[in-house]
Amino acid sequence: MAFGDQYSRWRVDRSRVPAACGLSGVISEDGAMIGGDVIIESMKVIHDRGNGLGGGFAGYGIYPRYRDHYALHIMFEDPGGRAACEELLEADLQVQESEEIPTRPGPGIEDAPELRRYFAVPRPEKLAALAIGPDDFMVQLVMRINTTVPGTFVFSSGKNMGVFKAVGFAEDVGEFYRLPDYSGYCWIGHGRFPTNTPGWWGGAHPFNILDWAVVHNGEISSYGINKRYLEMFGYECTLLTDTEVMAYLFDMLVRKHGLPLEVACRVLAAPFWKDIDIEDDPASRALDEALRVVYSSALVNGPFAVIVGFSRGMVGLNDRIKLRPLVAAVKDDLLYISSEESAIRQICPRPDRVWAPNAGQPVIGELKGDV
Amino acid sequence: MAGNMVTSEFLVQVDHERCRKCKRCTLNCGFGVFDFKDRVTADTSKCVACHRCVVFCPEEAITVARNPLAFREHSSWDVDRRKAIWKQAQDSGMLLTGMGNDLPWLNVFDHLLIDACQVTNPSIDPLREPMELRTYLGRRPDRVEVERSDGGFKLDTEVGNIIKLDIPIMFSGMSYGSVSINVHKSLALAAQRLGTVMNTGEGGLHEELYPYGDHIIVQCASGRFGVHSEYLNKGVAVEIKVGQGAKPGIGGHLPGEKIGREVSSTRMIPVGTDALSPAPHHDIYSIEDLRQLIYALKEATGYKPVSVKIATVHNVAAIASGIARAGADIIYLDGFRGGTGASPAVVRDHVGIPLEIALAVVDQQLRSEGIRNWVSIIAAGGIRSSADVAKAIALGADAVGVGTAALIALGCRLCQKCYTGNCSWGIATQRPELVGRLDPDWGAERLVNLINAWSLELKEILGALGVNAVESLRGNRERLRSLGLDEMTTEILDVKPAGR
Ligand code: SF4
Ligand code: SF4
Numbered sequence: 001m002a003f004g005d006q007y008s009r010w011r012v013d014r015s016r017v018p019a020a021c022g023l024s025g026v027i028s029e030d031g032a033m034i035g036g037d038v039i040i041e042s043m044k045v046i047h048d049r050g051n052g053l054g055g056g057f058a059g060y061g062i063y064p065r066y067r068d069h070y071a072l073h074i075m076f077e078d079p080g081g082r083a084a085c086e087e088l089l090e091a092d093l094q095v096q097e098s099e100e101i102p103t104r105p106g107p108g109i110e111d112a113p114e115l116r117r118y119f120a121v122p123r124p125e126k127l128a129a130l131a132i133g134p135d136d137f138m139v140q141l142v143m144r145i146n147t148t149v150p151g152t153f154v155f156s157s158g159k160n161m162g163v164f165k166a167v168g169f170a171e172d173v174g175e176f177y178r179l180p181d182y183s184g185y186c187w188i189g190h191g192r193f194p195t196n197t198p199g200w201w202g203g204a205h206p207f208n209i210l211d212w213a214v215v216h217n218g219e220i221s222s223y224g225i226n227k228r229y230l231e232m233f234g235y236e237c238t239l240l241t242d243t244e245v246m247a248y249l250f251d252m253l254v255r256k257h258g259l260p261l262e263v264a265c266r267v268l269a270a271p272f273w274k275d276i277d278i279e280d281d282p283a284s285r286a287l288d289e290a291l292r293v294v295y296s297s298a299l300v301n302g303p304f305a306v307i308v309g310f311s312r313g314m315v316g317l318n319d320r321i322k323l324r325p326l327v328a329a330v331k332d333d334l335l336y337i338s339s340e341e342s343a344i345r346q347i348c349p350r351p352d353r354v355w356a357p358n359a360g361q362p363v364i365g366e367l368k369g370d371v
Numbered sequence: 372m373a374g375n376m377v378t379s380e381f382l383v384q385v386d387h388e389r390c391r392k393c394k395r396c397t398l399n400c401g402f403g404v405f406d407f408k409d410r411v412t413a414d415t416s417k418c419v420a421c422h423r424c425v426v427f428c429p430e431e432a433i434t435v436a437r438n439p440l441a442f443r444e445h446s447s448w449d450v451d452r453r454k455a456i457w458k459q460a461q462d463s464g465m466l467l468t469g470m471g472n473d474l475p476w477l478n479v480f481d482h483l484l485i486d487a488c489q490v491t492n493p494s495i496d497p498l499r500e501p502m503e504l505r506t507y508l509g510r511r512p513d514r515v516e517v518e519r520s521d522g523g524f525k526l527d528t529e530v531g532n533i534i535k536l537d538i539p540i541m542f543s544g545m546s547y548g549s550v551s552i553n554v555h556k557s558l559a560l561a562a563q564r565l566g567t568v569m570n571t572g573e574g575g576l577h578e579e580l581y582p583y584g585d586h587i588i589v590q591c592a593s594g595r596f597g598v599h600s601e602y603l604n605k606g607v608a609v610e611i612k613v614g615q616g617a618k619p620g621i622g623g624h625l626p627g628e629k630i631g632r633e634v635s636s637t638r639m640i641p642v643g644t645d646a647l648s649p650a651p652h653h654d655i656y657s658i659e660d661l662r663q664l665i666y667a668l669k670e671a672t673g674y675k676p677v678s679v680k681i682a683t684v685h686n687v688a689a690i691a692s693g694i695a696r697a698g699a700d701i702i703y704l705d706g707f708r709g710g711t712g713a714s715p716a717v718v719r720d721h722v723g724i725p726l727e728i729a730l731a732v733v734d735q736q737l738r739s740e741g742i743r744n745w746v747s748i749i750a751a752g753g754i755r756s757s758a759d760v761a762k763a764i765a766l767g768a769d770a771v772g773v774g775t776a777a778l779i780a781l782g783c784r785l786c787q788k789c790y791t792g793n794c795s796w797g798i799a800t801q802r803p804e805l806v807g808r809l810d811p812d813w814g815a816e817r818l819v820n821l822i823n824a825w826s827l828e829l830k831e832i833l834g835a836l837g838v839n840a841v842e843s844l845r846g847n848r849e850r851l852r853s854l855g856l857d858e859m860t861t862e863i864l865d866v867k868p869a870g871r
Contacts, residue, residue, distance in 0.1 A: 221488070221843060222847060223849055224848055224849025225846045225847040228738060232739075257516075258516070262524070263524055281523070293530055293533060294513075294744070296840075301838040303492050320839065321495070
């Protein structure tokens, strides 16, 4: 890539915005359906962790009718964007259905862009021509739309899942998108507290690519190198947000490099050398050493707590010295992860167990069967 | 006609009131300035301002001052230029010099500022929390494959031969011959204690230092001095020296007077013969030849990592990419401020480009080709402080090499007369009475002190940046800002200007 491109990018683009936040997530490992109102309830309690400048949710299992289609949620801020974007979609995808995303305009949510969703699959001849799989194809398409079509932003691109986000407090965003009308086996939610005004709906969380949806509280101090590392593997970090980096790292490590989720978490929040050096099991020591040596640029350093949704579950993870809060709880087949215990107790007053996960120790909830 | 039109640079004054005629100065000056006839006399024309006499005079009776001789000012004909012409008109020949480029070229490091955390993310106190500097060098795979095995996971990827360093700082190559055996001993001892490596330079490795092999990178340069199978296998890695920052494109010449018995047997050349390093390797006339040598050395060493050292010249990014593709595991970039025992001044001062810029473009080039994992980058030739270390790492270096700074720790005063072999500090000399002045234990302690101090400072910088591992700074140009650099240089460095 030419240096000039990079240079002009930061000159014209939004600059990175530090943010603090509140997060919450719930999954039924049995695949029982949970209404969208539940996650809104939970987010209400941690209202003060956001400042009304960004809120959002991701629900999994919400589009069973189109479970094999990529569900693209797209916002159009530019009147010309929709035509240009739909032309691209039409060329590359077989679009099964295209509709407005149902909303209920209410207090606290203003200046909504046009919001549409498309259920589609890549055209087989396109895949054959490029000799790539459908997931890679979709990643490229999303990046192309987001970087080239003016005022147009694909904010959700997974299957049987959807991201809903806006500028506003989380609970208002949930009502705006009529989340109580949906049900899914897993929900994550986010309220944002950016330290200056982005005023852009795309900047809210969750950040999504394919089935990955990331809600994140923290600031990634290693952002610069994580981004340059991802670029080497073809990921373009267009939003200049920390969260984007987190989503792409998960996508690369788990989907492309085939690492088990637990192992990917040991890359992102790597154990300290002092602990690796005294591991008893030589196999596990060798693995940890190799991970740190090979993936040193993927270590995510700085304070963070994330909840990452994926096609079969969700994972909560803290940075390696736990500089941001994260609490987990279980009740029967339900796993809850949140910034605060109160947000869990609001929707699950008497959990079987509540605990604070250790630094760098992932908490994973996964579907046991099919849904 | 006057014998020498070049006036003295320094004046040596002895306060005869204070002098108690111990004659220590006459012994200490490596350059033969002092004589004793009833009282100490000084031939100031020979003085190089190495300060040995000043430091060792028990009565503080000696002062060395710049010769205040007035020259009519002329902005294009500064005094050094006039002196150069007088010297060359007198002796013909190239002007030799030692140490690194001393012209006031822009120093890019001094125009880069480091970030720190405030409010939105916490800084980390390195005195309370672990702060990791451990660094690995060498080629690594692009990904790790993992197998599930009874309840856990097992590594299913060969990571290959890599070198572990406890700190991202190593000692640069300085050959035995250009420096004394006691310098090599000091470096080897210090490298061992610090958990890092020294580099032999091109003059082979004295047998006494074989036990330190785990902390030594052995060099194979164009003269092949001291290169034999045992030597190659003593170190943790082999370095092919193609070029040196202080004299890119230039060979080396160690005069016969410095080739005593020990140097002779280490270098495997007869006593008293000049050691001439050809400008190019005569078996490397192109990149495919380099590949052959890289693999020959790998075969000879059971596939230890091979480093290729180059001077930072204009086209350094493309060259580095070729080196990575030729199979090197480490690329050692030696900037145009790098030191030397001897170089033509014209080459030292005018050939090559700054390390900072070379480092930035090499790292970016390797990334845009997707091959950054194939090699580690060492940045050397201009590293003066822990701040430079941090900045070099942020620009993309895996580790840095220090040479001049190490010598200064050992007493070097940067008099730049290394090529004379008279170094009063026992560093750049083979004269036994001078070599003996440098005690390796003392030297090692000074080096360990220095590098430990830098490591502490580096940890403090990392903590302020809110990260607790050096890899989170490595290549993280987001945490650098430029100040007072032109727009194009800022763009090439791929950093933002302060305020953005
Ligand atoms: S060369 Fe060094 S020791 Fe000799 S007089 Fe000058 S400063 Fe003193
Ligand atoms: S090594 Fe010795 S001769 Fe060379 S600059 Fe330093 S003090 Fe002078």
